[in-house]
Amino acid sequence: MRRGGGGGGGHGGGIDDEDRVAHAQIPTSFGPELRACLRCRLVKTYDQFRENGCENCPFLEMDRENDSVVNCTTPNFTGFIPGCYTLAVSEELPEEYQGICQENNVMYVPPKRP
Template sequence: MSDAASAIIPPTKSRNLRACLLCSIIQTSADFRSIGCPNCEEILQLKDNPDRILACTTSYFDGMIALIDPETSWVARWQRTAKYARGMYAARVKGRVPEDVEAELDSRGIKYRPRDQSDQD
C-alpha cells in the first residue's frame, strides 16, 4: 500500500483491508465475511467463508481509487470497474484468483484479466 494511503487510513484499520482478486474492491475481512463481494459474490462465494476470503482476496495492493459514479468515470473505464458497485478499489492487486474460479469464468465465457496489470492488452 502506498504511503499516501497509509497516511489517510489509520494503521490499525489498514492492516485489516483486503482487495478482491477479481474486481479489486477494498473491504475489511469482516465485510467480506458478512456481506461478501458486492460485485463477484455469485462466482466467489465469500460470504461466511474465511478460507475462500483468504484465497480470493489479498492484503497486497497498490493505490486506492474512490469510485463514486462508476458509469461516468473515466477512471472506472480505465480500471474496468464501470459496471461495479460504488466503493474503494485498488489500482493494482498482487495475486491471481484460484484455478477453480478461472475455470468458472471460462465456463461462463468470461475472459479472466488479472488486476496486477501483468496481462496488458
C-alpha cells in the same frame, strides 16, 4: 462449493436489472485488515468480505465459504480510487476460482507481471 447461478437466464419474478444491483460497502476501517478482491479489485475489510461477500463477484461465494475470502482476496495491493477499488493487486486468483469466473461468463484479468 456451489458453482454458479443455477438455471436459466432471463428475468424471473418481474425483477429488473436495477433491483439486482448490489451496492458495495465502504470499508469500516482503513488499516492492515483491508483486502482487495483479486477479480474486481473491490477493497473492504476481511470481516466485510466474510459477512457480505464481494458485491461484484457473488459467484465466488465469499460470504458462504471462509476459505474463499482468503483465496480470492489479498492484503497486497497498491493505492485506492474513489469507490474503494485498488489500482493493482500483486497476486493471481487461484485457478479453481478462475474456472468459476469462466463458468459464469465473467472476465478475469490477471495482474501484469513486471
